[in-house]
Amino acid sequence: MDYTALKKEIIEYSREIGIDKIGFASAAPFTELKNRLLRQQELNYQSGFEEKDINKRVDPALIFDRPRSIIAIALAYPSKMKDSVKGKKGERRGIFCRASWGEDYHVVLRDRLSKLEDFITSKVPEARFRSMVDTGELADRAVAERAGIGWNGKNCSIITPEFGSYVYLGEMITNLPFEPDQPLENQCGTCTKCLDACPTGALVQGGQLNAKRCIAFLTQTKDFMPVEFREKLGNRLYGCDTCQTVCPENKGIDFHLHEEMEPDGEAVKPLLQPLIHMSNKEFKQQFGRMSGSWRGKKPIQRNAMIALAHFKEEEALPVLIEALHKDIRPVMRGTAAWSIAKIGGEKAREALLQAKEKEVEPQVIQEIERGIAALK
Template sequence: MNVTQLQAQLIEYAQSIGVDKIGFTTAAPFHELKNRLRRQQQLGFQSGFEESDIELRTEPLRLLDEAESIIAIALAYPSRMENAPQGKKGERRGIFCRASWGIDYHTAVRERLQLIEAWLIEHVPNVKTKSMVDTGELVDRAVAERAGIGWVGKNCSIITPEFGSYVYLGEVMTNIPFAPTTPIEDDCGDCNLCIDVCPTGAIVAPGQLNSQRCIAFLTQTKGFLPDEFRAKIGNRLYGCDTCQTVCPKNKGKLNWIHDEFTPDPEIAKPLLRPLLTISNKEFKAKFGHVSGSWRGKKPIQRNAILALAHFKEESAMPDLIDLLQKDDRPVIRGTAAWTIGKIGAANAEKVLMKALEVEKDEEVLAEIQKGLALLQ
């Protein structure tokens, strides 16, 4: 079988295992990307979650020395939830971003990549492969763009004509010289909606993101959330979809394709108060299968506390007082203190003054003072 026939059969096979889009590119270095990443590093715009070695991120041959081509795949995920529960006074809810609905996409994409690798091994003697999704060295979006999956929008997401930007990406490097797919032309035009509405101004220029200001990144951090972002987080527990929901290219893209990504409304939009007292075991049982749980419960709890401040939810005061007085984690105690001040219930000052007398941690003491200042 020649490479052209093999490629046609692989495309057919990929569709049969639930791959929504497949493209091919060479294993040539990503020169332009290398310059962009260096610039990001110099500006301090990186999140710190990505591979730090820029050479590894931009030179496929360093990862698979005989690589000839890269197979890029995309799986579409839903943009809307059916029967989404509505939060109300006394029963406020938080929200996980769409990329954390249903099963962890790392698992779903990796399964497809492994099937593709197994298929190649079966059909080609001495084939070499290496696959990755999100946490690998290569930049998924750069590979997807060059392989014709979509173009990189001004919001830094890959935008596909078929599914908008609601796609998960992954890739397989191989020593088979597949014919490259023609890249798709940028179709953002004059639209700047994503830049204009970003809550924190994280999209500093078309296609350039300051990760340190991005809410999707901030919700995953474990320390105190910087003051300037606390009011901007709203009721987001994990991730942020604002730059996607406003994108005209996402209009009407429901993507109800894969059952595994259908969200459980009680997990995707959970009640906030139960999150404040959830045990590690309960958290793992309820949220362990979604990608938004990867940092553990602490960031989610901190964000839930801030969401209660956003709603000024007085019914949560007993829980917040309990956290302030008894939780052994300074970030949780301090965030609770700030939130108590923000809610401003009748007993807030008394509670915070009492905490001021017994608290030993410097950062928590500073948060108590901020809470008291909010009451003025």
């Protein structure tokens, strides 16, 4: 089999099916990555969403029988909305990060990888594959870096020369021995804009992230958000783009190459108040096709309450007070108490005093008492 010729055919076909960039890498263990991951584990910097077994994250042979190479793909997503909606007093809006605009990228990339598998199988029937997007064992960025898709930026994103860091990544382990591509030279140089701009200091140093301090992670948690991060949240409902938007490599970058990635303004910049009492059915109808919905409505609703406090939105007091008194979830009642106190005023104080009389959950009582103290 002429694998050099097949590689060229795969590259040509990838363009036909809407893969914006493709690269080939060896399936050797990611030795350097293992050392970094072990250090992250020691420092307790991991989010907890990762594959627990570090060996599986760095050795393709542990998850695929006799791997010979890995094919990495990247699809560019938009950084700007064509028809953006704007919030105003009484109608404040939140925001989903760019990586959650349009259809869930897991679905989009799996579609491309599936088509790629079918094409290769038509050429080599004995070919075997293991494709993954984000939730697989391998580290997408490490594979993409090795395959020459882009370099690993100081903001912990893969930065491509063509599309900046606004790309989704996926990969395919295979038993076919393709010639590997050359990794790109890191172009970050002495720039530290992403480190300087990180709202919570989650970027410890270039290429090292304390995920537990990262707003993108914090917006996906379901418990109380630690107090120190709440005022850093702004109006973010899911994810954070700061370390990408300040990156010089992303200046002027905005590609609209895939219809399914186009954002719906009402979905990615939704009104905040309706979110607070939204049902599961309504949530799935409005946000179900987006990757930012994967943790359900609870984190989004909690973040919406914090965002209303960010805006000091007095018009939101009735819906927040209702949640404080009636929501069966302690996290929602406690967050509502914090937000009510931040908005402030006599109505806020009265609502907190009333809630204190009947509240039984210790964490919620703590939030209420903290709020009352702040209003004195």
